[in-house]
Amino acid sequence: MTKLTDLTISAARDGLNGGDFTAVELTEAHIVAMEDARGLNAFITETPDIALERAGESDGRRKAGAAVGAMDGIPVAIKDLFCTEGVLTTAGSHILDGFTPPYESTVSGNLRAAGSVMLGKTNMDEFAMGSANITSYYGNVINPWKGKDGKDLVPGGSSGGSAAAVAGRLALAATGTDTGGSIRQPASFSGIVGLKPTYGRCSRWGIVAFASSLDQAGPMTRSVRDAAIMLGAMAGHDPKDSTSAPVEVPDFEAALNGDIKGLRVGIPKEYRMDGMDPEIDKLWSEGIDMMKDGGAEIIDVSLPNTEHALPTYYIIAPAEASANLARYDGVRYGLRVDGDSLDEMYANTRAEGFGDEVQRRVLIGAYVLSAGFYDAYYRKAQRVRRLISNDFKKAYESVDVLLTPTAPSAAFAIAEKMDDPVAMYLNDVFTVPASLAGMPGISVPTGLSHQGLPLGLQLIGKPFDEETLLKAADVLEAAAGFDGRPA
């Protein structure tokens, strides 16, 4: 029998339903794995007691023949950006020291209501700002994958702890959040599936905000089917979030019928960038062939404003963040560093509480909104954002999904690209455009680099058409037959 920690959600569900093992056994196996892999630093807070209690409840439900949820008894990890009632929630930041929310985010609450079992809160880039999980106050996360040279690698970011937990078999699945690529890029770096849903598909209520017009929660799993199951449990209209879409949640798993005959797959030419890593280029071409072999129609499309997406994002996201992070002021929760006046207390608290990258972004955000610069930076970026959004709309007149690489490289070593913020930002070059346009995107592992590291391809779908997106991803996954795993 497969080790319990190697199961997918769907296999574990079958095993639990068939009585092959109990939720408590499944959970215990993951608690052991979590404890054994502390070296990865994937978790900020482990919650084994909560996990065992909920697993026990789940077993009770099955035993009593009561109705069970879509993820009943499934151990999952929760990114530490989701507020969890009674459990420390830090957003990877010093400034949220000791913060224990008296409330549960809608998404983590939905997962709980679906019967899932929380193993703990995963490490992440501070306030989700980063692409390598090196900005966390709680230290960097180590990718369970190693290159041939054996160096420690980053898991990607900002949902790096979640990615490492899922890839390293510490959790069957994990929640992530994606503002500019923070689910898809670490999924690619860690050899797992990461889905950013359509903006508005999952409620943002109770998720520590980074950039409100972009933030979106999604599943990080070891299969496309698992992503479909988990998205179904996470999603849904939430009247507490004014930007949550009042749309029905379909049965995503039912959409995985393996049939992509006639599906129109767009290949945006602008994603083939100057100086592109030939390995990535090759991976992409192979992916195109896989889709073609599955019966899809491959169509070249143009998204002419692609190159403007990154700078647009790096104006809009910091601007929103500069306001979203104003509430961390040492008055109502978290860290307080005293000062002689209120303003000094604020300035001391925020200087000590925020790390360098967060400070940079808050300052850039304040600057681009400030008197005299608003039109030149912020309004300009909003205009370009419309052009980018229009590009997608136009492309979707002739295609159903788009296929692109997820990230420009495989996972890199921890010391690389650390001192130049702009170089780090380039990690998100393929993921940011869909974020700006609010489109759903999924990263599927399809190959290995020459170093033996996982590489992912991204499929981008139409708004609220995650069903087609997942169906295509499922076919791609099957064709790629990716079975690599960290040593």
Place this chain on the structure above:
Amino acid sequence: MTYILEGDTGDWEVVIGLEVHAQIISNSKLFSGSATSFGAEPNTHVSLVDAAMPGMLPVINEHCIEQAVRTGLGLKAEINLVSVFDRKNYFYADLPQGYQISQLYHPIVGEGTVILDLDDGSTREVGIERLHMEQDAGKSMHDQDPKRSFIDLNRSGTGLMEIVSRPDLKSPEDVGAYLRKLRSILRYLGTCDGNMDEGSMRCDVNVSVRKVGEIELRNRAEVKNVNSVRFAMQAVEIEARRQIDVYEDGGDVIQETRLFDSVNGETRPMRSKEHAHDYRYFPDPDLLPLELTQEYVDNIKATLPELPDERKARYMGAFGLSAYDAGVLVAERDTAQYYEEVAAGHDPKLAANWVISNLFAVLKEKGVGISESPVSAKSLSKLLDLLKDDTISGRIAKDVFEIMVAEGKEAEAIVEEKGLKQITDTGAIETAVDEVIANSPEQVEQYKSGNEKIAGWFVGQVMKATGGKANPPMVNQMLKDKLK
């Protein structure tokens, strides 16, 4: 009447614009479901949203939107069918989000008008520039502890309408008239209780001065958070005088935010606002643009009550009241309603007199509002009935009214009980008249020699003899006949 301040270098005039923050009457807050009521224990009317806990999101209260639209219509203003909520970023202890959700670029209400009713009975239009919706802040208490301030967020997130006037006001009297009129309109509409003591209506007074004849506006100071009509008027006087002094001493008034100190009768710069603010407004990404339909606006329009200006016009036109009397009666909706109940079936001018002269004097003496009047509109109306059918005279009516106030009885019962019915029996009046004439030979002589003024004295004597109950016109007529 122009308000001119004399200075050493010549005459100055004042230019004033007001920003009024009016708390919207609603059960719950603008973006959260916590209660808005005043006077609760600290931090009890606070939700996790109001306390800006991480991950909390705003959801707008539809009633607050309706109230803002209603107010806009009452100010004869244009309603913008699309408006947008912006974040206004600044740090302050009672502003938990670190930004206030407000409307800068696209407010819900555009230009409108308020008509001032001035003391001399004349009126003048003041332009409204805009009305926008925003969140109120919490409250900081600075006097409880030597080293700390205390924060109560009960008020945090309550819906406000900020009503911005054009700089059309020219004197403290204008300011008083504007605030009173605005408050009256808001109360008629039921959108704000206008209670300045409890802070549900507060104003920022923008004051600048210029030499009489100058066209350009000079720098203005914004006097913040003034919380009574009287203080607003005083603040204008004091701030205008300060600015004139600055100019005449060769200085320059700087654009700044000041605080009105009513105890010391001065304004001074606000320390907390020392640094020029850069609010970095941008559209709140947690909210979407607010879109209204014309039908929605029209439906609200159809439910507007008759407002003070229209009511005043009706009182002057249909009832023939003076501008002053009409203005006094319509200022409060309760008063107008009281008056109309009294006036129904009576001479409206007589009714106005009774309300303004007699009733108001009693209310003032007792220090109560019309809703707590010791004499109900119905009772006063019944008193006027007795006057109308000649059951009592005007003089007796005043006495009866006093007893009504003191004892809370109905006029009819008092008249009955005290035998105050007017004497209209010719025989009884004649007896009294004959008696007075017989007892006053001297006065009769004077009258006959042409001193007709003494006729009044005779009437008085007869009234005295009848305990005030004789019908005065009958007494007059009879005296005239007998003294011929």
Place this chain on the structure above:
Amino acid sequence: MSLDNETVKNIANLARIKVGDDKLYHLAGELSAILSWVEQLNAVDTEGVEPLASVVDVTLPLRTDVVSDGDCRDKVLANAPEVEDGFYAVPKVVE
């Protein structure tokens, strides 16, 4: 745009983040580099393009005016660094 130390100080003050003089120069360099990089947008023709603030395609949802929240002072104050008699306490503010 190259930011001088004074500008960085002003922004840091707006954002209430204390920046020591020793860090100012380095920070100004980093921020300037980021700004210069985003300024490539200046080359994009956005004539007549409406700014896009949100990708959400629905109208603002409205809430009915009922009291459905609040009355949870324990929750509101539970995480506060300093509380006194039901108030949040902060260093004294001079108006």
